[in-house]
Structures are given as C-alpha cells and as structure tokens.
Amino acid sequence: xxxxxxxxxxxxxxxxxxxxxxxxxxxxxxxxxxxxxxxxxxxxxxxxxxxxxxxxxxxxxxxxxxxxxxxxxxxxxxxxxxxxxxxxxxxxxxxxxxxxxxxxxxxxxxxxxxxxxxxxxxxxxxxxxxxxxxxxxxxxxxxxxxxxxxxxxxxxxxxxxxxxxxxxxxxxxxxxxxxxxxxxxxxxxxxxxxxxxxxxxxxxxxxxxxxxxxxxxxxxxxxxxxxxxxxxxxxxxxxxxxxxxxxxxxxxxxxxxxxxxxxxxxxxxxxxxxxxxxxxxxxxxxxxxxxxxxxxxxxxxxxxxxxxxxxxxxxxxxxxxxxxxxxxxxxxxxxxxxxxxxxxxxxxxxxxxxxxxxxxxxxxxxxxxxxxxxxxxxxxxxxxxxxxxxxxxxxxxxxxxxxxxxxxxxxxxxxxxxxxxxxxxxxxxxxxxxxxxxxxxxxxxxxxxxxxxxxxxxxxxxxxxxxxxxxxxxxxxxxxxxxxxxxxxxxxxxxxxxxxxxxxxxxxxxxxxxxxxxxxxxxxxxxxxxxxxxxxxxxxxxxxxxxxxxxxxxxxxxxxxxxxxxxxxxxxxxxxxxxxxxxxxxxxxxxxxxxxxxxxxxxxxxxxxxxxxxxxxxxxxxxxxxxxxxxxxxxxxxxxxxxxxxxxxxxxxxxxxxxxxxxxxxxxxxxxxxxxxxxxxxxxxxxxxxxxxxxxxxxxxxxxxxxxxxxxxxxxxxxxxxxxxxxxxxxxxxxxxxxxxxxxxxxxxxxxxxxxxxxxxxxxxxxxxxxxxxxxxxxxxxxxxxxxxxxxxxxxxxxxxxxxxxxxxxxxx
Numbered sequence: 154x155x156x157x158x159x160x161x162x163x164x165x166x167x168x169x170x171x172x173x174x175x176x177x178x179x180x181x182x183x184x185x186x187x188x189x190x191x192x193x194x195x196x197x198x199x200x201x202x203x204x205x206x207x208x209x210x211x212x213x214x215x216x217x218x219x220x221x222x223x224x225x226x227x228x229x230x231x232x233x234x235x236x237x238x239x240x241x242x243x244x245x246x247x248x249x250x251x252x253x254x255x256x257x258x259x260x261x262x263x264x265x266x267x268x269x270x271x272x273x274x275x276x277x278x279x280x281x282x283x284x285x286x287x288x289x290x291x292x293x294x295x296x297x298x299x300x301x302x303x304x305x306x307x308x309x310x311x312x313x314x315x316x317x318x319x320x321x322x323x324x325x326x327x328x329x330x331x332x333x334x335x336x337x338x339x340x341x342x343x344x345x346x347x348x349x350x351x352x353x354x355x356x357x358x359x360x361x362x363x364x365x366x367x368x369x370x371x372x373x374x375x376x377x378x379x380x381x382x383x384x385x386x387x388x389x390x391x392x393x394x395x396x397x398x399x400x401x402x403x404x405x406x407x408x409x410x411x412x413x414x415x416x417x418x419x420x421x422x423x424x425x426x427x428x429x430x431x432x433x434x435x436x437x438x439x440x441x442x443x444x445x446x447x448x449x450x451x452x453x454x455x456x457x458x459x460x461x462x463x464x465x466x467x468x469x470x471x472x473x474x475x476x477x478x479x480x481x482x483x484x485x486x487x488x489x490x491x492x493x494x495x496x497x498x499x500x501x502x503x504x505x506x507x508x509x510x511x512x513x514x515x516x517x518x519x520x521x522x523x524x525x526x527x528x529x530x531x532x533x534x535x536x537x538x539x540x541x542x543x544x545x546x547x548x549x550x551x552x553x554x555x556x557x558x559x560x561x562x563x564x565x566x567x568x569x570x571x572x573x574x575x576x577x578x579x580x581x582x583x584x585x586x587x588x589x590x591x592x593x594x595x596x597x598x599x600x601x602x603x604x605x606x607x608x609x610x611x612x613x614x615x616x617x618x619x620x621x622x623x624x625x626x627x628x629x630x631x632x633x634x635x636x637x638x639x640x641x642x643x644x645x646x647x648x649x650x651x652x653x654x655x656x657x658x659x660x661x662x663x664x665x666x667x668x669x670x671x672x673x674x675x676x677x678x679x680x681x682x683x684x685x686x687x688x689x690x691x692x693x694x695x696x697x698x699x700x701x702x703x704x705x706x707x708x709x710x711x712x713x714x715x716x717x718x719x720x721x722x723x724x725x726x727x728x729x730x731x732x733x734x735x736x737x738x739x740x741x742x743x744x745x746x747x748x749x750x751x752x753x754x755x756x757x758x759x760x761x762x763x764x765x766x767x768x769x770x771x772x773x774x775x776x777x778x779x780x781x782x783x784x785x786x787x788x789x790x791x792x793x794x795x796x797x798x799x800x801x802x803x804x805x806x807x808x809x810x811x812x813x814x815x816x817x818x819x820x821x822x823x824x825x826x827x828x829x830x831x832x833x834x835x836x837x838x839x840x841x842x843x844x845x846x847x848x849x850x851x852x853x854x855x856x857x858x859x860x861x862x863x864x865x866x867x868x869x870x871x872x873x874x875x876x877x878x879x880x881x882x883x884x885x886x887x888x889x890x891x892x893x894x895x896x897x898x899x900x901x902x903x904x905x906x907x908x909x910x911x912x913x914x915x916x917x918x919x920x921x922x923x924x925x926x927x928x929x930x931x932x933x934x935x936x937x938x939x940x941x942x943x944x945x946x947x948x949x950x951x952x953x954x955x956x957x958x959x960x961x962x963x964x965x966x
Contacts, residue, residue: 156324156345161185162530163341164354165329165364167192168199169309169516170509171356172323173222173523176312179319181531186321187350189343191328194313195306196449197358198515201485202305203385203427205407205416206517207244208297209271211256211571213263213895214541215494215518220267222520226303229520233318235311237304242419244300244407245274245282247470248292253412255626255890256570257295258943262897264297266907272296273943282406285393286471300407302418305516312523332367339505352530354507355500359488361510363444365500372502377491377551378511379560380444382434382453384460384484385427387420389477395422411568413466417474424474428463429567436486438557453484489513491551491559491580493567496544497525498535501719504727508544513567534690538840545719550583550604573891574630574821575623576600576609586653587743587803595817598632603715605654608819610635626942627889628913632821639818640825640915643789647749649815650823651807652795655744656718658711658725662733665707670860672728674845674868675853678703683769683784686711687845687853688724693864693871694841695848697721698833702771702784707733714835743803746823747810748793750963755813756783756794764794768965777809789823790830790957792966828921829914831882831954837894838880838909838923846871847925849880849954878906879931880923882956885939885948887913887920892941899938899945900930908939917956922948 162178164171167190175188190196206223210216230237248254254273261271274296276288282296313323324345331342332353339353355376357364365376398404398419405419415428436453437444457464457479468475490496490511495518500506509526512518525542528535540546562579576599583604586592593599597608598618610632612618617631642648660669666677669686678684683702690696697717702710713721718739726735747756753764762774762783771784779802787793798806811817824834833839838848845854846868856869885892896908906926914921922939930937933952938945953959 154324156327156343156348157187157322158346158348159185160187160348160350162187162352162354163339163348163350164188164356165341166190166197166356166358166360166510167194167323167325168197168356168358169195169305169312169519170512170522171354172309172312172316173519174354174356174509174526175316175321175323177523177527178530179316179321181527183531184320187348188321188323189327189329189341190323190325191447192449193325194323195309197360198485198487198512199305199309200450201452201483202516203425204302204305204516205418205514206303207300208264208269209246209260209295209300211260212494212541214537214539216260216263217267217537218521218525218539219517220269220521221524222518222522223299225520226308229308229311229315233311233315235307235314237307237311239301239303239308240404241299241301242404242406243282243296243298244409245279246295247279247408247410247412248294249290249412250292252570252624252626254293255942259893259896261295262940262943263895266895266897266904270298283408284397285405285473286408287469302407303516308516308519329364332371334371352505352507354509354526354530356509358510359486360444361488361508368500368503368506374501374549375552377547377556379438379489379556380436380486381489381560381564382436382456382484383427383487384456384482385425386457386482387425387480388423388474389480390422391424391473391477393473394419394424398422408471409568410467410470413463413470414568415463415467417467417471423477423480424471426464426467426474428460429564430459430463431565432459433561433564434459435557435561448486453486455482455484457482487513489560489564491547491556491563493563495522495542497522497539498529498543499545499723501545501723534692534841538836538842540836540840543720545723546716548603548719555580555583570624572624572626573893574625574632575620578620582606584654586651587800588651588653588745588807591804591807591811592651592817597817597819600820602654603718605715607651607653608817610819610821611639611817628891629889636821636825637915639816639822642816643749643791643818643822643826644916645750647747647751647755647815648818649807649810650746650818650820652744652746654715654739656713656715656721657738657742658722659736659738660709660711660725660733661707663707664730665709665733668730668733669701669709670858671862674850674862674864675855676858677701678769680705681770683771683786685853687850689845689862689864689868690841691863691867693844693846693867695839695843695845695850696841697724698835698839700786717835741799742797743800744795744797745803745807745810746787746789746793746795747815748787748789748791750792750966752791752793755810755815759809759813768961776806779806781806787964788832789826790832791826791963825912825915826957828910828912828923829917829957831956834910843880843925844868844871844876847876847878847880876928878925878927880909880954881926881931882951882954883922883924883937883939883948884951884956885911885920885922886946888941888944888946890941891920892922892939892946897940898924898926898930899940900927900935905930905937914956919956921956923954926950
C-alpha cells in the first residue's frame with residue numbers, strides 16, 4: 154500500500170486496543186484516520202493473551218468500560234461478518250473468607266447499577282456450576298453469567314475489518330520511528346515516509362514507554378510502565394472435561410480462586426491455569442536484559458518453578474488438573490502501570506497527543522478502551538468519568554524505579570482486596586513534607602497522596618499499627634478512637650494538620666482575570682479575598698474545583714487537590730492566551746491548617762497577622778518569625794487559617810504551632826469534619842459524571858454573566874428544565890462499615906441513586922452519606938435504603954448538606 158502523507162489521527166500500535174480505537178473513530182464518522190503497526194496486527198501482548206473476558210472489576214469506571222466492551226464483542230461477529238470464537242461460559246469467583254464475600258457483594262451491587270446480574274453463591278451452588286472442584290474450605294462465591302473467553306486475534310481482526318469497512322487505513326509492517334512538530338501539527342516518521350496529522354496516539358503496548366520517549370522534547374514525561382512476565386499453561390486433553398462438554402453442549406465456566414491468585418478455565422478439552430504469583434518477575438529492567446527492538450510473536454523461556462505453589466493449590470481445588478501433563482506453556486510480556494490500571498486519555502503535557510496502553514487485561518478492556526479513547530480525541534471528554542485510568546493521575550514522582558516496585562507489588566496482589574484504610578507499602582516516601590519527621594515522631598500513620606506523604610491518623614503507644622490491622626472493611630479499627638479524639642480536639646480547642654502537596658499554580662499577566670472568567674461558571678473574588686471556583690466542561694459537568702486567591706487585578710494563586718496537579722495544569726495551560734503566564738509552584742510552597750475555636754489565640758502568640766480579617770481573606774504575615782501567607786479558611790469547618798510557607802521555613806513554623814499546644818490531626822479526621830459541613834472532594838463527590846447543578850453548586854453558577862463559559866448553554870437549559878437528580882446528604886443507620894463509593898440507594902424498593910462518599914461525623918454523632926439521588930427521592934425527610942456490602946441500611950435525606958454549624962458562626966467567629 155502507498156502510505157498517505159496526511160491523516161487526521163495516527164494511532165501507533167496494532168493490538169486490540171489500537172484497533173478498537175480506530176474502529177470507534179470509524180463508527181463515529183471520523184475520516185482520514187490511520188493505524189501503524191510495526192509487524193502484523195496482534196504481534197505484541199494481544200497474540201499470546203489468554204482472552205479472558207470478565208465484567209468483574211473493583212473499580213466502577215473500569216467495570217463500566219468492560220461491560221461495554223463485552224457487550225460489543227457479543228454482537229461484533231455478526232456486525233462485521235467475521236467469525237469469532239467467543240465462549241460466554243459464565244464464571245465463578247471463590248471466596249475463602251467473609252471479607253471476600255463482602256467484596257463480592259459490593260461488586261455485585263455496582264454491576265446491578267449497570268444493568269448486569271451477578272449472583273452470590275453458597276459452596277453448594279458453586280459446585281453446581283463447576284462440579285469438578287472441592288468446596289469444603291470455601292465461604293461462598295460469586296457467579297457472573299456473562300463472563301467467558303474470546304480468541305484475541307479474531308476479535309482484533311474483526312475490529313480491523315469493521316474499521317476498514319468504513320474506509321479507515323491500517324498500515325502493517327510499517328514501524329513508526331519518531332515524531333516531530335511542525336506548524337502546530339504532528340509529523341509521525343516511518344521508514345516509508347512521514348505523515349502529518351492533527352492527533353497522535355501511543356497505543357504501543359509494552360513498547361509504549363519507548364514510544365513515549367519521542368514526546369519528551371514536546372513536553373512529555375517518562376511513561377510509568379513496567380513489563381511483567383506472565384505465564385499460563387495448557388494441559389493435555391482431559392477425558393472427563395470432554396465428556397462433560399459433550400453432555401452439556403458447552404464449556405465449563407471459568408473458575409477464579411482469587412484468594413489463591415489464579416484463574417482456571419477450559420480450553421477445548423484441556424484446562425488453562427494462569428497464576429499471578431507473589432514471586433513475580435519483571436522483564437527488560439536491567440542493563441543486561443534490554444528490551445529488543447522487535448519482540449513480535451515471541452515468548453520468554455518457560456519458568457514453571459515459580460508457579461509451583463499455585464499449581465499444587467489448583468490441583469487440590471480441581472484434582473482433574475493433575476491427571477494430565479502440560480501441553481504448552483505461555484510466558485509472555487504484559488505491561489503494568491504502577492496501580493495495575495490502564496492509561497487511557499491525554500498524554501500529560503503534550504498537546505493533541507493521547508495514550509492507550511498499559512493494559513493488564515487488554516482483551517477484556519480493549520472494546521471499551523477504544524470507545525473511551527475515541528471520545529477523548531473527538532470531544533475532549535468522555536461519556537463517563539474515567540479519572541481512574543487517566544494518564545495524568547501519575548506525576549513526576551512516578552519514575553522507572555517507582556513503576557517497577559509498584560508493578561511487582563500490584564502483579565503479586567492482582568486479586569487483592571482494596572480495603573478503605575489500607576495503604577500499600579511499596580515505593581513510599583517519594584515526596585516528603587518538611588514536617589515528616591515530626592509527624593512520624595508524633596505517631597503519624599502515613600498515606601500517599603500523589604506521592605506526598607500525609608498523616609492519616611496519629612497512633613498512641615500500644616495501638617496496633619500493623620498492616621494486617623488495616624485489612625478490613627470495617628470503620629472500627631485502631632484508628633477509630635484516635636480519629637474521634639482528633640476531631641474533638643479541633644472542635645473544642647485547636648488542631649493542626651500538615652497538608653503538603655496541594656497543587657498550586659500562579660496565574661498572572663494582563664487578561665488573567667478575564668481568562669478565568671471565560672472558564673469558570675461563577676465569579677472571581679475581589680483583590681485580597683479568596684473563594685472556590687468551578688470549571689465546567691461543555692456539558693456543564695464538573696471538570697475541576699480550585700481555591701482562587703486573588704492578589705491583584707490580574708494576579709492569582711490557584712490551589713487544587715494534590716492528585717489533580719497535572720490534570721488541572723494541562724486544562725489551564727492548553728487554553729492560555731498570549732500575555733498570561735501560568736507557573737506550577739507545587740514544590741515551592743507547603744501548607745498546614747490551624748483550626749479550632751482557640752486557633753486565633755494560638756496564632757496571636759506566634760504571628761503579626763491581623764487576625765480580625767474576615768472569613769475568606771488572606772494576607773502576608775510572619776508566623777514564628779518566618780514569612781507566610783495566611784488564608785482564613787478551614788476545610789474542617791471551624792475557625793481557622795491555612796498557613797502557606799516556603800518548605801525551608803515550614804518545619805520551624807509547624808514546630809512552633811505544635812509547641813504552642815495545637816493537637817496534630819490527620820486526613821481521616823479532616824474527612825469526617827468536611828463531610829459534616831457538606832464540603833465536596835474532587836473525583837469523589839465532584840466528577841464529570843454530574844453537572845454543577847446536580848451537584849448542588851448553584852451558588853457558584855452565574856448564568857447571567859456575559860462570558861460564554863464552557864457548558865453555559867447546557868446549564869441554562871438544565872436550570873430551565875430542572876435537574877433530574879441532586880446531590881443530597883443523608884444520615885444513615887450506623888452499621889459497622891461506611892457505605893462504599895457507588896453503593897446503590899433505593900427508594901420505595903427501586904434504585905434511586907448512588908453513594909459518592911461516606912464517613913462518620915463525630916461532632917454530630919452520625920453516619921453521614923453523600924449520594925446522588927433521583928430528584929423524586931431527594932426531598933428532605935425521605936427514607937431510603939443503602940446497600941452496604943450486601944446489607945440494606947436505612948437512611949434519611951437531610952434538609953441541607955451542612956450538618957454542623959449550618960450558619961457558619963464558628964467559621965466566622
């Protein structure tokens with residue numbers, strides 16, 4: 154074929170994900186799209202993938218993506234007239250403990266919210282699904298009737314046929330060799346010629362880090378990806394399996410023993426065993442083992458010794474597995490991001506460049522990934538909030554050594570339960586507060602926030618601070634009495650929390666104020682004041698929230714969540730007008746919050762600030778003799794000041810505040826207090842799944858302002874019609890667990906919404922839930938039920954979001 158010299162989109166990589174992206178662009182009518190593959194389609198991880206297709210995922214957005222993809226696969230063969238061996242066998246997941254059953258209950262509830270049916274099973278019911286296994290040591294399990302397996306090459310070729318049928322081009326045996334920029338466009342270089350294009354996609358699979366290096370001169374970063382060696386093997390044919398299939402006319406269901414960490418499935422008349430072993434191995438990470446230029450259709454040498462425990466455990470579970478020898482072993486490369494989730498979305502720091510790589514379950518996720526990526530390219534946003542897979546969730550701390558350490562941890566715990574108070578230990582202490590040593594000395598139990606170490610709670614001598622103690626879904630662990638005490642200290646006296654890592658940007662220059670007005674739904678603070686500002690997308694949905702400190706007419710400090718650093722900087726920088734400058738000062742300033750009814754008295758003894766200035770004011774002053782910016786605001790909902798200082802001075806300031814009597818408190822206590830006030834968190838309560846009006850941010854929306862900000866028309870139409878759902882605060886019956894994210898809410902026996910966040914409020918002595926409810930269930934006083942790990946808990950919709958100090962008299966004191 155003759156390679157075109159121009160294209161609208163060039164996708165680099167011909168695995169299932171890249172081809173799915175091309176297919177979805179084609180279906181949407183985007184012409185002039187081209188995919189480049191260095192070898193044949195599927196030559197990377199796709200060709201040797203096991204092809205398992207679960208709906209199950211502990212992450213809501215990932216499950217939604219998989220649900221969409223598997224539904225697509227079930228109709229794809231007929232749509233494009235291409236045969237696909239897709240076996241919808243159903244699958245069981247085994248639970249050895251009640252904790253695991255609780256996880257299954259949570260996922261079952263999320264699945265129901267998407268229209269999927271999964272069933273909780275007794276051991277006896279599990280054996281009815283899979284009669285060849287032992288069940289004596291099981292608590293129960295989960296049945297997904299739509300699970301199964303598919304031929305990876307066939308589904309990729311079917312997607313390719315669908316893309317070609319719409320006139321899209323696939324150039325095989327055409328390796329990309331680099332990229333450059335010219336006149337605001339990309340130039341993708343190949344041995345067959347250059348291609349100018351508007352958008353470029355890195356879908357290069359386990360070569361994505363190498364392709365990512367091409368973008369470093371254009372604002373890119375080192376791609377946080379590690380290649381792992383994953384093995385599975387096939388037995389010789391097993392007569393009993395063949396006889397069962399002949400009798401029932403179908404394959405056995407998939408079996409996953411997630412507590413032992415392996416999957417087992419039928420393959421023709423044999424069994425396929427795939428473990429995720431703790432003693433796992435990364436590939437191509439040493440000087441003596443470099444990634445080859447081309448590893449197409451190749452495998453690593455067999456290494457079954459490291460699977461020995463898993464093989465023995467699986468044979469004890471399914472004795473038939475041990476009756477036949479090994480027919481074939483597959484040991485191939487699969488890419489892992491540090492958290493095991495894929496990267497789909499804008500390439501950090503690079504205009505009109507996107508990523509779709511690091512898929513550990515690429516076949517199951519490929520169909521949905523193509524949809525998500527194509528939406529990013531076409532619309533600049535996705536139908537569902539997909540922050541959990543956004544490449545910008547990792548920032549500069551995620552270097553090669555971090556990625557390796559986390560990939561080893563994640564692979565070895567592929568089926569692990571993610572408990573709400575558990576912190577994974579690998580690759581910690583990447584970004585430290587100047588006060589870190591004092592926090593740890595005070596008993597701080599640390600958590601990682603965009604790599605920054607913050608104290609979650611403060612232990613006292615004798616408290617159980619082991620990792621094992623955190624492996625629970627329950628609220629009541631060693632931390633619970635300490636959180637309560639920390640909240641009470643803030644309520645009755647004065648507390649201090651170290652808040653290192655706030656994302657912080659300086660925005661200055663002629664036109665800076667008007668630039669912001671054109672992006673936000675509401676107004677800007679006056680000079681010397683601060684407020685919250687909200688950025689909608691063009692649908693009127695919540696893109697992000699920032700604290701806006703105004704120093705002059707066109708001089709601002711914008712602060713946002715730690716994890717939002719690259720997301721929000723990208724959002725601002727890519728729209729920046731000439732003459733307006735944006736600077737990331739996240740590393741240059743650190744913060745702490747001094748709050749409680751006695752905070753003014755404490756600061757009066759340490760600072761020359763005018764502490765009579767009102768709420769939402771800010772001023773430059775000294776604290777303990779060191780320069781600082783004091784902002785009169787408190788996310789805890791008490792009288793208080795944020796103290797922002799140079800990291801070199803911060804430890805001195807913090808020590809002085811502590812020594813003056815402020816009690817240290819952590820993120821768990823802060824979360825309890827913020828939910829009592831009805832304050833919202835980014836990518837918890839605030840997401841692009843909901844509009845500003847649905848989220849209850851009406852007071853931050855000015856539909857009559859002259860600026861045509863993004864989503865203005867959508868919000869005007871919504872305001873005229875009225876939102877169909879509203880964010881509500883509920884008080885729930887206080888069970889042993891807090892309601893998890895996306896737990897279902899029922900009114901009159903019907904599904905009426907979902908939980909966004911929950912915590913116990915120790916000042917109001919109540920279990921608090923923030924939920925998005927259908928408008929007919931959002932009336933104050935309405936009684937609803939919340940599904941919490943399989944148990945229905947009653948709750949009542951409250952009059953207002955704020956349950957503590959509703960008139961803000963304590964904040965304004």
